[in-house]
Every structure is written in structure tokens, then in C-alpha cells.
Amino acid sequence: MRKWIAAALAAAVIVSPVPAHAAEEPVGRYIVTFRDGAPDLLTGRLLRQFRSFPGYLTEMTAAQARRVAADPSVRHVEVDRKVALTGTQKNPTWGLDRIDQRSRSLSHGYRPSADGDSVHAYVIDTGIRTSHRQFGGRAESGYDFVDGDVDADDCDGHGTHVAGTIGGSSYGVAKKAKLVAVRVLNCDGEGWISDIIDGIDWVTANAELPAVANMSLGGGYSPALDWAVENSIAAGITYVVAAGNEDSDARMSSPADVPAAVTVAATDSRDRRASFSNYGKGVDLFAPGVGIRSSVATSDTATAKYSGTSMAAPHVAGAAALILDAHPSYTPAQVQAKLIANATKGKVTDRAGTPDRLLYVPAPPKAPVIATGQTPQAAVGVPYSTRLSLAAARRGSWKLDSGRLPAGLSLSGSGVISGTPEVPGRYTATVRFTDYVPQAVTKRVVIPVVADLPVIRTEVLPDLISEVAFEQRFELADSRDGVWTLASGELPAGLSLSTDGLLSGLSAGQPGASYTFTIRFTDVWNQVAVRTYTLTAR
Structure with a gap:
């Protein structure tokens, strides 16, 4: 090349x-x-x-x-030739909540299956007003192929509207997606095919995966434009394209005719094909496209209601971002297949030979379950590693919610507790896993950290004087909890050993007699130290 x-x-x-x-x-x-x-x-x-x-x-x-x-x-x-937007007539509005339910009886709510925060959405359009409050700092300029600079600001409003439907905080399908403006159309919503090809090539070269690109534009047949889109899809970028607004077969225009792209026709609030929408066997999905409210470029708070397959496509681009958020390794073909498999069937009327598939965004999965039970014991100075696990695999991240891990250990975002423990003890912490939806679940974990084997420091015992009170506490080389017991032998009559290591009593031992016995110390980690003593009576 x-x-x-x-x-x-x-x-x-x-x-x-x-x-x-x-x-x-x-x-x-x-x-x-x-x-x-x-x-x-x-x-x-x-x-x-x-x-x-x-x-x-x-x-x-x-x-x-x-x-x-x-x-x-x-x-x-x-x-x-010049290509124009695929329609921006302003009509009465309706909401997002059609796409997250099977029935046309709206629930007046929208709960997506994810938020798209790991996905970049490239808006190949008139630019984006990146400062709009709907985007919360998540929108940025990629490149402006109309003016030839890096400021892809929107002077038309169409691209900002599309971006708001993909990822706006109020009007977006994927409310945390990162939005990137690639400006290929001018302030009148027109642009050269060659500029659009350059925009596609820029996305191909610069996209951060996982990624979806939206093209709410089109016109007549252009093999060069189709080729650019096909190459970009081959690079791993999912493309969603508007079917067009000519009330004709979508296969007659580019890039709607690209089989590997997700081609989207428009419906109204009664689940009818919009009167203007293109149709045909080349259409993958229908999506809401009549009277759609979203952000526009006249101010940082402005919104408006637009209609067109331009408005239908970004609904699907947002849904693609949700799929990629849950399955970041999916190929464009897998995303396309998942969108089609999820679609609601048997609802759209006046389809004109178009497959009866209406965009559907599934409800979130059930909350994750942490499967990890007892964590393994650790030891001071010994490298340690254990992985927390879920009952079923799911994308997300781990963090420490409360409590503390042993000094020297840390928890990674992938759920691995690792490091080299520094201080013995029994440590309790609560860990949190948050999935891509996001849904969070917590669990209490206990990590015991043992030291080296205990060592009894007491070397010899004082002589035992008959009929005189005797008291001797056994000591360790370090400070740790545990239990003292008599391991073997017999103590002199009148003496006893407490569990905290105190040997005491009033001896009745005979002068000159010797008593040999073994003391055992067992710490909280079941590590044992023993020592044998001889006690002489006088």
C-alpha cells in the first residue's frame, strides 16, 4: 500500500x-x-x-x-459529488423508552443493559458541540476535514443531535460512551464524498477499540465510499449507517448498501415505518426516528426534535456501544449479529419488504455474585497471590470497599490480591466488584497472616521450694496470641499451667526431687513450639 x-x-x-x-x-x-x-x-x-x-x-x-x-x-x-444529511425535518417528539421493551405500551422509563463507558463512538457528521452539558466532558474533537484542522466544532447542529442520541446524559442510549467528532459535512449539512472517505480513513487509523462509528449521511451509490467503510470494518470498528430518507430501496445508496455495516431504517411512535424512510432487504434494523429530542449546537443546553433515519441510526450506534461495553472483544460481525438477535420481531408495519426487526436494548443482567469463600492463609515475608472470583464471568472491576488488607498486599482491578505480607495478624476487609452495567456487589474476606514458627524464649526455670508459692510465666521470642498447654510429663504436685503461659502454685514437691515435662505453645495459625524443662525441688 x-x-x-x-x-x-x-x-x-x-x-x-x-x-x-x-x-x-x-x-x-x-x-x-x-x-x-x-x-x-x-x-x-x-x-x-x-x-x-x-x-x-x-x-x-x-x-x-x-x-x-x-x-x-x-x-x-x-x-x-456532494452528499447531504439523511434528513432533519422537525416533527413532534417521543422518547427513548420504546427500545428497552417489547411492547408499544410505553413504561415511561429507560434502563439500559450497560452505560458504554469503555467504548469510543465516532460521529462522522457535521461535528459536535463538545461543550454541551449533555456530554459532561466526554465529547472531543477528532479532526475537521471541511476546514482541515483539529477543531471539529458543529455549526449545523446535526452532528450534536446524533451524538446526543448515542451518548447524551438525558437523551443517549449509551450514557457514558466517549464521543469523538469527525467533521466531514459543512454548516449546510453537505460535504464531498472525498472528505467523507478521508474521515473514515482517519477513524480507521486512529480509533480506540472497542469502537463504533455512526454515519447519518448518504446519497447515491459510491463504490469508493463503500470500500472505505468495508476497510474500516475490517479494522475492527462497528459501523452503523442511516438507510436514507428517499422512501426507496436502501441498497441504492452508499454507505447504506454495505452488508457488513448495520443499516437502520426509521419508525414512528406507532411502530410504523416512517413515511420518508428507505427500506428493503438490505436494512438490518428499524429504530425510532420520528420526533426525536436531543442536543443541538446553538448553546450548551439547547435541544430540539428532529426526524429522519439520521435519528434512527444513533439509537442503534448507542446500542452497539452497550454490546461492546459488555463484550469488548466482539468483532463488528458479532455486534451486528447480536443487535439482530436482540431485536423485537413482529411489530413494525408498512415495512415494504424490510425485515421486521425493531431495535431492542435488553434489561441489565442480574447482579453479579462473588463466589470466593475463604481466602488462603499468608505468611510474613512470603510472596502471596490469590484471585477473587465470580459465580459467572462478567466484565467489571474490583476495589477495596472498607477495612484493610495486610500491609504489603494490594487488590488489583482484575481481582488479584498480591504482594508480600509484612506484619502477622488476622485482617478483615470488604471488597467490591462493579460490573459494566454498572451494578455492584460486596463481600467480606478474611486473610490470616502468620509469622515465622513461634519460639519459646524462656530457657530455664528457677528451683522449686517446697511449701513456698511458685510463679513463672513462659515467654515467646515475639508477641502473638495463642494457647499454652502441657505436652508431656507431669508437673510437681500443687503446680498448674494456665492457657496464657503462667506456671504457678504451692508446691508439695519433695526436696531433691526433679520433675521433667514439655510445654507446648500453639498460636492462632496452629503453628506449634515446644520446649522441655527440668524443675528441681529443694
Whole structure:
């Protein structure tokens, strides 16, 4: 690919011979795409190279375009025409709550299956008013291909409306998704196909996965535009595209005709295909698209009601973000299949041969359950690692909720408690797991940390004097809890050993007699120390 681009640039000064009278022909903008392994070829004035496929934008006459198209190395030549938004007529509004239930009887609520916080949504449109309060700092500029700079601000409002439906805090399907503006349409909602291709190529090169791209735009058939979308999907980005607003077969326009993209038609609040919506077997889903309220670009708080397949597509893009939030490794094909599998069947009327599938966002799964029982015992100075587990696998993160872990240990977001314990003891902590919905669950864990084996420090005992009170406390080399017992042998008559290590009493031992016995200390971790003593009476 890089080799081809370099060769094409080197050939930029080569111009095909043109008859003298051709100089009077009008010059137009053409997109030329090549087959794999194409030879160096350039006719007219080079305007731009495309990155995702072998092709370029050039200015030439219609006669030159016909000659270029006849070359066997050329895949396609098409006019670089302007593309418009897929509809923004302002109609009465309704809400989000249709897509999270099977029935048309609305519940006046919306509870999504996730929040999309791990997903980037790329809005290939008129830009986004990133400062709008609906976005809460989650929207950013990617690139502006209309003005050729990094400020993709919205001077039309369409892109901001689309972004609000994808991820606005009030009107969005995926309320925590990260929104990225890729501006390819001007303040009148129009743009060159070549600029749109550049926008797609930018997303392909710069997208942070998992990612979804929304294209609420389109027009006639453009093989170059379709090719760019196909290459971007092959790079792992899910594309959601509007079916169009011409009340015709969606397969007649680009990029709605791309099978690997999720093509979306519009319904009204009665579950009827919107009168303007395109249709046909190439449509994957219907989604609400009439009278949709969302953010607009006139101020940081402005909203408006728009209608069109432009409004239906971002509902599906938001739903795709929810799927990717729960399953970040899903391919675009898996996301598309999941959207179709989740769809509500048998509800849409006046479909005109379109598959009867209405967007559905499932309810959240049941709260997660922490399966970890007793955590393993740890030991001072010994590397330790244990993984907390759930009853069923689910994406989310762990953290310490309350209490404390042993000094030297820490809990990772993936649920691993690890480190090297420093201080013995019995430590109690409450851990919290929060899934992608988000739903949280907590559990109390206990980690006992043992020291080295206990050592009895008391070496010898004083002599025992008959009929005189005797008292001796056994000591350890460190301070730890445990129980003292007589392991073997017999104590002199009148003496006893308490569980806290005190040997005491009034001895009745005979002078000159010797008594040998073994003392056992058992700590709270069932580690044992023993020592044998001889006590002489006098």
C-alpha cells in the first residue's frame, strides 16, 4: 500500500494526452480507485491520496475520466459529488423508552443493559458541540476535514443531535460512551464524498477499540465510499449507517448498501415505518426516528426534535456501544449479529419488504455474585497471590470497599490480591466488584497472616521450694496470641499451667526431687513450639 502511494505521487506530473478542443471541456472532481497491484497512473491534477485503498482524488475532464476508466488496472471512476444529511425535518417528539421493551405500551422509563463507558463512538457528521452539558466532558474533537484542522466544532447542529442520541446524559442510549467528532459535512449539512472517505480513513487509523462509528449521511451509490467503510470494518470498528430518507430501496445508496455495516431504517411512535424512510432487504434494523429530542449546537443546553433515519441510526450506534461495553472483544460481525438477535420481531408495519426487526436494548443482567469463600492463609515475608472470583464471568472491576488488607498486599482491578505480607495478624476487609452495567456487589474476606514458627524464649526455670508459692510465666521470642498447654510429663504436685503461659502454685514437691515435662505453645495459625524443662525441688 505504501509502495503504491509513493509511486502514484512520483507520477503526479504525468498527464494523458488530450486533444486541443478538450481544453474547453469543464473540469470536475473524480475519485479513481485501482485494482490490487495497479500500475502508476494519474490523469489530471492530483488533489488527494486515499489511505485505506489504492485511489486518489483528481480534477479532470469527462473525456479524461472515460479514458482512465477504460484502463484495465482501474477498478472504478466516479464523480466526487456532494452528499447531504439523511434528513432533519422537525416533527413532534417521543422518547427513548420504546427500545428497552417489547411492547408499544410505553413504561415511561429507560434502563439500559450497560452505560458504554469503555467504548469510543465516532460521529462522522457535521461535528459536535463538545461543550454541551449533555456530554459532561466526554465529547472531543477528532479532526475537521471541511476546514482541515483539529477543531471539529458543529455549526449545523446535526452532528450534536446524533451524538446526543448515542451518548447524551438525558437523551443517549449509551450514557457514558466517549464521543469523538469527525467533521466531514459543512454548516449546510453537505460535504464531498472525498472528505467523507478521508474521515473514515482517519477513524480507521486512529480509533480506540472497542469502537463504533455512526454515519447519518448518504446519497447515491459510491463504490469508493463503500470500500472505505468495508476497510474500516475490517479494522475492527462497528459501523452503523442511516438507510436514507428517499422512501426507496436502501441498497441504492452508499454507505447504506454495505452488508457488513448495520443499516437502520426509521419508525414512528406507532411502530410504523416512517413515511420518508428507505427500506428493503438490505436494512438490518428499524429504530425510532420520528420526533426525536436531543442536543443541538446553538448553546450548551439547547435541544430540539428532529426526524429522519439520521435519528434512527444513533439509537442503534448507542446500542452497539452497550454490546461492546459488555463484550469488548466482539468483532463488528458479532455486534451486528447480536443487535439482530436482540431485536423485537413482529411489530413494525408498512415495512415494504424490510425485515421486521425493531431495535431492542435488553434489561441489565442480574447482579453479579462473588463466589470466593475463604481466602488462603499468608505468611510474613512470603510472596502471596490469590484471585477473587465470580459465580459467572462478567466484565467489571474490583476495589477495596472498607477495612484493610495486610500491609504489603494490594487488590488489583482484575481481582488479584498480591504482594508480600509484612506484619502477622488476622485482617478483615470488604471488597467490591462493579460490573459494566454498572451494578455492584460486596463481600467480606478474611486473610490470616502468620509469622515465622513461634519460639519459646524462656530457657530455664528457677528451683522449686517446697511449701513456698511458685510463679513463672513462659515467654515467646515475639508477641502473638495463642494457647499454652502441657505436652508431656507431669508437673510437681500443687503446680498448674494456665492457657496464657503462667506456671504457678504451692508446691508439695519433695526436696531433691526433679520433675521433667514439655510445654507446648500453639498460636492462632496452629503453628506449634515446644520446649522441655527440668524443675528441681529443694
